[in-house]
Amino acid sequence: MSSDVAGYLDRLRTHLRLGGSSDADVMRELAAHVEDRVDELVARGIPAVRAQRMAIDALGRPRTLAHLLQQAHLITPWRDALFGAGAFAFLAAVVGAQLWRVPALAVPSAAVVVAVTLYGLWLGRPAWFYPWAGVALSLPLVAGYIAFALLHRAAGGAVTPLALAGIAGAALYFPVGLVVVAAAILVAVRRDWLDASVLLSPLPGVLVLIIAAHRAGGLAAGADPVPAASLMAFALYACMSLATLLFLRAPMRHLKVMLLVGGALVLLGGSTMIAWPDGGVVTLAGRAALLLAFLLSPALVARHA
Amino acid sequence: MTLGSYLTQLLKGNTDVLILSLLQREPMYGHQIMQQLEHASAGFFQVSEGTLYPALYRLVREGFIRSRWLKLPAGPERKVYSLTKKGQDRLNECRSTWDGFAAAMNRVTAPAG
Numbered sequence: 398m399s400s401d402v403a404g405y406l407d408r409l410r411t412h413l414r415l416g417g418s419s420d421a422d423v424m425r426e427l428a429a430h431v432e433d434r435v436d437e438l439v440a441r442g443i444p445a446v447r448a449q450r451m452a453i454d455a456l457g458r459p460r461t462l463a464h465l466l467q468q469a470h471l472i473t474p475w476r477d478a479l480f481g482a483g484a485f486a487f488l489a490a491v492v493g494a495q496l497w498r499v500p501a502l503a504v505p506s507a508a509v510v511v512a513v514t515l516y517g518l519w520l521g522r523p524a525w526f527y528p529w530a531g532v533a534l535s536l537p538l539v540a541g542y543i544a545f546a547l548l549h550r551a552a553g554g555a556v557t558p559l560a561l562a563g564i565a566g567a568a569l570y571f572p573v574g575l576v577v578v579a580a581a582i583l584v585a586v587r588r589d590w591l592d593a594s595v596l597l598s599p600l601p602g603v604l605v606l607i608i609a610a611h612r613a614g615g616l617a618a619g620a621d622p623v624p625a626a627s628l629m630a631f632a633l634y635a636c637m638s639l640a641t642l643l644f645l646r647a648p649m650r651h652l653k654v655m656l657l658v659g660g661a662l663v664l665l666g667g668s669t670m671i672a673w674p675d676g677g678v679v680t681l682a683g684r685a686a687l688l689l690a691f692l693l694s695p696a697l698v699a700r701h702a
Numbered sequence: 703m704t705l706g707s708y709l710t711q712l713l714k715g716n717t718d719v720l721i722l723s724l725l726q727r728e729p730m731y732g733h734q735i736m737q738q739l740e741h742a743s744a745g746f747f748q749v750s751e752g753t754l755y756p757a758l759y760r761l762v763r764e765g766f767i768r769s770r771w772l773k774l775p776a777g778p779e780r781k782v783y784s785l786t787k788k789g790q791d792r793l794n795e796c797r798s799t800w801d802g803f804a805a806a807m808n809r810v811t812a813p814a815g
Contacts, residue, residue, distance in 0.1 A: 422781075423755075425781075426732065426755075426781045427751075427755070429731075429733075429778065429779075429780055429781070430732050430733050430751065430755075432778075433733035433734075433780075434733060437733075437737070455750060455751055456751045456752065457750070457751070457752040461752065462751070462752055462755075465752055465755075465756040466755060466756055466759060468756065469755075469756035469757070469758075469759040469760040469763065470759045470760075470763065471763075472763075473763060473764075474764055477764060477765075517765075519787060520765045520786055520787060520788040521765050521767075521768045521786035521787070521788065521789075522765065523763070523764055523765025523788065524763055524764075524765075526765075
């Protein structure tokens with residue numbers, strides 16, 4: 398590679414702010430493009446030095462090209478962004494109306510989430526897929542809780558087929574759940590760790606709601622509903638739906654990170670009010686650190702992938 | 703509007719369809735797409751890199767195409783783009799719209815008589 402080409406690519410690199418492995422990927426692709434273009438021009442009889450100059454000139458100003466690439470790489474179209482944000486709006490409706498307490502409504506709701514996720518997978522994982530996949534990943538969490546609840550119920554009563562199903566579910570839950578989440582993160586990180594973070598974002602909220610529901614009596618027959626927690630969870634997921642819409646439309650990478658962290662803080666505030674209203678400052682700080690580490694962990698995975 | 707800018711606007715509005723159409727034939731990498739576009743249009747369509755690569759990244763982001771690095775038979779690795787099911791559906795819609803548009807344009811712009 399000539400010094401002209403290397404100099405151009407260096408200047409482009411300084412303006413490119415896609416983050417993760419995307420910068421390196423784009424640079425590699427453009428370097429290969431210049432190489433192909435120079436070979437083509439040389440084959441037409443143009444001297445190598447002039448061919449390199451022409452190949453660079455065709456790319457335009459580094460700052461302009463970087464800006465165009467950044468816009469194309471980061472901004473999701475409105476329709477897709479709204480559909481992606483719809484995952485959290487759907488979750489807000491399910492928890493706000495406590496549909497999850499009625500199996501006849503909970504099962505079709507879960508089926509919708511799984512169907513939309515599989516459709517996104519089939520389409521080649523567009524940007525709207527990740528919020529839906531995140532909500533779909535929370536379903537094993539709910540299923541795991543149900544399995545443990547059935548196990549708990551079985552311990553206090555007779556062993557029934559339902560209780561045995563609970564025991565089997567509990568035994569399988571941790572390894573299978575961890576493998577599924579880890580595999581999903583690894584796949585998402587290949588494209589962008591921010592997508593993987595979006596994938597993880599519904600899980601803490603669902604966990605908090607499960608804790609609140611368990612404290613209110615869980616699956617026990619005749620347990621009081623948890624209207625305050627449901628209302629708070631509804632508000633929480635409505636906020637996350639808005640944050641996801643802004644995230645998918647954000648044209649700059651640092652804005653996306655800020656929205657992710659902002660969403661985590663809203664989640665922290667909401668979850669504290671739902672499940673731990675009387676916690677101290679130290680506990681709150683610890684929980685904040687844990688939450689941010691969880692949501693930003695894909696960045697670490699991407700760095701070492 | 704000059705004829706040059708008229709053609710530029712036409713090309714700009716149809717870059718996505720042209721890329722999707724080429725990728726329907728076979729998976730290709732960026733430089734290959736530029737070459738094929740020029741070749742298939744007998745030199746009429748010449749898309750710059752500043753138009754092509756942002757369009758490719760946007761199409762990937764929207765799920766119309768996907769990309770992966772592949773080792774070419776000639777040796778080097780290239781980032782090869784291929785059409786997704788969503789991209790195929792979009793292409794079919796665009797073709798249908800284009801047919802209607804072109805027919806209407808021809809009817810209107812045809813010389814009278």
